[in-house]
Amino acid sequence: MTSTAETTSRPATRRRSSVRAQADARFGLLLATPALILVLGLVAWPALRTAVYSLQRVTLAGEESWTGLDNFRALFTDERFIHSLTTTVLYSVGFLLVSTLLGLGFALLLNEKFHGQWLARSLLIVPWACPWVMVGMIWKWFVDGEVGALNAALYQFGLIDSYAAPLSDSTGALVVAVLAGAWRQASFTGLLILAGLQTIPKELPQAAMVDGANVWQRFRHLTLPWLRPVIVVVVIINTIFGFMQFDTIWALTQGGPGEATSVLSIYLYEQLFVYTNIGLGSATAVVLGGIALVLGFVFVKLLYRSNAITEGVE
Amino acid sequence: MDVRYPTAGSSSTSASLSRRNLLRGALAAGLTVPAVPLLTACGDSAAKTNDTPGTLSMTAWEAYPEQIRERLASFKDQGGSPVDLSLIPNVGYGPALQTRLQGGQAIDVFYNFAYASTKYVDAGWAGTLNDFPGVEDLLTDMFPASAARHRLADGRIISVPYFSAVHNLMYNESQLKKHGISAPPTTKEEVYEQCKKLKSAGVPSPYAGYWTKQFLEEYFLVYLLADGITPFDDKGAPAFADDPKTQDVMEWWKAMYQDGLTSKDVLTADPGNHVSAMAQGNSTFFELHHYFLQIVRTTEGPESENVTILYRNPGTTGTTLQVGEVIQLGAKSGGQRAQDAWKLLKFYGWKDEAGKYSTFTSWAKAAALLGPYPGLFKDPDFLAAFPSYYDMPKLENTFANQSDVVPTRVAPWYASFQVKVGDRIQAMLLGQAEVKETVEALASDARNLAAAGQ
Known part of the structure; x- marks a missing residue:
């Protein structure tokens, strides 16, 4: 059996813990952001550039032109x-x-x-x-x-x-x-x-x-x-x-x-x-x-x- | 739980330093630090020249680092700019340098492989030197044949020499005599015959050469030149394909390998293996750059001291290949900075302020390296740097009259051709391709690559 006081306090407790969980999640995300930026910068960005280059003709001087799938055909x-x-x-x-x-x-x-x-x-x-x-x-x-x-x-x-x-x-x-x-x-x-x-x-x-x-x-x-x-x-x-x-x-x-x-x-x-x-x-x-x-x-x-x-x- | 600390000058409005705030601060710092290089990297890497005088940047491969530092200190002592030196390991130097330059890094002066030098100028990574004072004097001071490595057919001057060398056949004099061979070979046929004789007398691998994929192209040219075959014409077309003697040379080459006159590992062995084989008496002949004689002589072994150089490569003309790497000026140096960098290039690739070839003398002392200047062979300091087993007048004659730089080697497409030569000639030596087919394929490669500009 549960008392009335206990019953009324439950939603409030749940709300508090939910707010707390969301704050923790945001804070966790913030903490992970530097690492995320590094991963994006050092892995995702080069990978994306490589994928883009694979569809281009790129000269050493840095000129780029789209060639579609020509590189893959070659x-x-x-x-x-x-x-x-x-x-x-x-x-x-x-x-x-x-x-x-x-x-x-x-x-x-x-x-x-x-x-x-x-x-x-x-x-x-x-x-x-x-x-x-x-x-x-x-x-x-x-x-x-x-x-x-x-x-x-x-x-x-x-x-x-x-x-x-x-x-x-x-x-x-x-x-x-x-x-x-x-x-x-x-x-x-x-x-x-x-x-x-x-x-x-x-x-x-x-x-x-x-x-x-x-x-x-x-x-x-x-x-x-x-x-x-x-x-x-x-x-x-x-x-x-x-x-x-x-x-x-x-x-x-x-x-x-x-x-x-x-x-x-x-x-x-x-x-x-x-x-x-x-x-x-x-x-x-x-x-x-x-x-x-x-x-x-x-x-x-x-x-x-x-x-x-x-x-x-x- | 927040822990509150009193802060100086704030009694009523106290600041709080909580674990969370501390971490937030760290987060801000953490975001800033990695972001800086990333943002820099994302910046415009297009050719903006740096005209500001100051410390020059130089990139070199890790050969004789102490000598490099000593040279740069000496340059500064003679009124030159301070130089920030960046050393890259020899293995992987080309890709590392290319990546740095393509990424937009400003390097005022850098070592480069001669075969890549034109490509770097075309890419806008290295500058031409035509407008700098004294550049014509520098080229005039060179052996005429050597200048073709630095001045292109279209007139552009793209580099100064770092060092030079010639391909020569080293041989064990006493081993030849011991097996009844009175004189070293003068033709390829004699090389073959003498090797056969030595092999049957118990010398395990009479002929040694650095025949790995990367170096086969040098041998291809050495063997052609020695028999008077023009590898490429003035326009860079593969003239070797039109000369019937080319096939004879290749047949000889194939027979040397397939008849077991070389080491079994010759297609993958490093020069160290061959040096050791010469020092131990397991090989009698060794074809490679002249400075390897010093390496053989200083390697411990019963036969080290009996090895000498044949200054005329076996063949109908005896001409050999002159090799050497170069130093280039970064394209991002402008104004006074470029002038300062040019001063360094002159010091490093020609003469110092006192008019001495001090950098070349330094390389000669370190490793018996040469430079492409006749004046060097008159310089007592330079000559004194060479051990007595080098016949300097003969070496000078090789430079002046019996060697060729093969100007096509600095064509932008040539590095790609080198790869093809490695693949095709190894396949030929292994018996996977016929000689005629190989020669035709190489000629076709050269034409196709030149046409594609690769």
């Missing part, structure tokens, strides 16, 4: 662009698979208790601490056909008869580029997944073991579903990194040999800074950004779906 009839697009897809798929699986492996390993676990976990960060361009340079020496450590190791173990130079071979160069990039990204992936693994309540695997689940079954039916949201985030990030990769490939091969590792970002670089074709370069950036956006959207949808499934189960 792009999709350029064999080099098609080749770069194909190479980018191949690279990104390889990068995504290797970095994600390797990262998952690292995380599972480092989630186990063993002597020196802290050291191993610290070492996991090392590749991530290397700048992309440095990764390219390290791997260039690592796979060198004359003095590379990889050749030396393979030769010592009797796995090869003579030193090989993968960077001078079209397929080899692409494989090395994928491995070099994925090596660094796997480190970050491992950290994210390891963080996810740490959140699994200890009782769950124990209960599964009591129920007689073996290692694979525990991984398949417990760990993997638990990690799904993390893995979706990882996949989004790794896909975007794969599509945007430039530094490592440039340091390794400059897009060569020939055009073997000429991915879209290298094509874009050449259009903007060598051919100084701002319109075509911007159109390339729009395509590249568009692909990343679509993939990101798809993966986010998957994430929501997986969350919905999880919630449904719960």
